[in-house]
Amino acid sequence: MFADRVLSGMRPTGRMHIGHYHGALKNWIRLQEEYECLYFAADWHALTTHFDETETIADSVWEMFVDWLAAGVDPTRATLFIQSRVPEHAELALLLGMITPVGWLERVPTYKDQQQKLTDHDLSNFGFLGYPVMMSADILVYRANKVPVGEDQVSHIEVTRELARRFNHIYGREPGFEEKARAAVKKLGSKKAKRYETLRTAFQEQGDTQALEAARELLEGTQNLSLGDRERLFGYLEGSRRVILPEPQPLLTETPRVPGLDGQKMSKSYGNAIMLREDPVAVTQKVRTMQTDPARVRRTDPGDPEKCPVWGLHQVYSDQVTRDWVWQGCTSAGIGCLECKQPVIDAIIREQQPIRERAQRYLDDPSLVRNIVADGCERARKLAEETMRDVREAMGLRYD
Numbered sequence: 001m002f003a004d005r006v007l008s009g010m011r012p013t014g015r016m017h018i019g020h021y022h023g024a025l026k027n028w029i030r031l032q033e034e035y036e037c038l039y040f041a042a043d044w045h046a047l048t049t050h051f052d053e054t055e056t057i058a059d060s061v062w063e064m065f066v067d068w069l070a071a072g073v074d075p076t077r078a079t080l081f082i083q084s085r086v087p088e089h090a091e092l093a094l095l096l097g098m099i100t101p102v103g104w105l106e107r108v109p110t111y112k113d114q115q116q117k118l119t120d121h122d123l124s125n126f127g128f129l130g131y132p133v134m135m136s137a138d139i140l141v142y143r144a145n146k147v148p149v150g151e152d153q154v155s156h157i158e159v160t161r162e163l164a165r166r167f168n169h170i171y172g173r174e175p176g177f178e179e180k181a182r183a184a185v186k187k188l189g190s191k192k193a194k195r196y197e198t199l200r201t202a203f204q205e206q207g208d209t210q211a212l213e214a215a216r217e218l219l220e221g222t223q224n225l226s227l228g229d230r231e232r233l234f235g236y237l238e239g240s241r242r243v244i245l246p247e248p249q250p251l252l253t254e255t256p257r258v259p260g261l262d263g264q265k266m267s268k269s270y271g272n273a274i275m276l277r278e279d280p281v282a283v284t285q286k287v288r289t290m291q292t293d294p295a296r297v298r299r300t301d302p303g304d305p306e307k308c309p310v311w312g313l314h315q316v317y318s319d320q321v322t323r324d325w326v327w328q329g330c331t332s333a334g335i336g337c338l339e340c341k342q343p344v345i346d347a348i349i350r351e352q353q354p355i356r357e358r359a360q361r362y363l364d365d366p367s368l369v370r371n372i373v374a375d376g377c378e379r380a381r382k383l384a385e386e387t388m389r390d391v392r393e394a395m396g397l398r399y400d
């Protein structure tokens, strides 16, 4: 109901590695060409699991921003900000908490998973249980409709959608809704009004979701509507409530999995990562010593690329010709592992060259980053404040 808006966040983990780059950042950079984008450091989220490890949060946030910028996130296109600097996130999380059944949260798969996996952390806190509520607030406070995330976050977006629906259902009621909605339809002008009615009927009578989508597009392309009428017309398509908080969609893009040096998931804490700005000498050394097919002991033993993490890196970094050469050479013992690794080393160093150069500017002058983020926080806050005005009003908290 509002213009397309992309929002995504990352917990501050400090310097990024090439897994972050291929898994998320490249996608963010692509999206900023096409959409209004907001990208933030989820510092409060870090506290949900690591509430007693606070010494590194701030440094991690700044390091992360340097790497986002170095990777090519463009501060003239995307808004970069810090979650805790926009307190509206917390206000909305508190209010959403009022309508969140605890059972929903206990059933989120990551809740039990993480409790089982992170046994060295105390995860019996309210904050950790409420994680998906805070994440919902992060998204809904900007009325963002597109949220690029990994597969592991989809269940959180599902909670967000359910909370938005519940919010609209409870607080989108208004006396005389039908009449007001019908009056708003007239304001579309006769041609658009007719098309709106046709599409609405197609959705309500036949459940035609394409018609619903088309009707939403029609509204999105209509400028001269008041916010109230807009909310009514979006709500009227589906029922008899205003849409105050639109439901977001997860944006799942096919990204290759970047294996760590030992074949496990790449993670700084496993010590198996190649960083986004790694010194070329270190890149060479890390890849040269990385694990290969364990069955290929001697140069004369044929190998199986499927059992080798280097092959995973070729999926990310090499073209078809090179991959054919690897497959052929490995399975026939025609090439050695060091030979096989060289194109990967070259490609990583080549990819990182402009990234290292861009980073240098920000490392030389940290005030550049501070200013970009200060501007971003201010912009984000303005947008969040607009939503909160409507939310407070809908919830009976308007006092002027």
Ligand code: TRP
Binding pocket: 007, 008, 009, 010, 011, 042, 045, 134, 135, 138, 139, 147, 148, 149, 153
């Ligand atoms: N939970 C996300 C993660 O761990 C980070 C995150 C927090 C986020 N809030 C968000 C992502 C809002 C997208 C939208 O990766």
Ligand code: SF4
Binding pocket: 292, 293, 296, 303, 304, 305, 308, 309, 310, 311, 326, 329, 330, 331, 335, 336, 337, 338, 340, 341
């Ligand atoms: Fe892995 Fe390449 Fe060695 Fe085969 S030749 S085992 S793919 S490094």
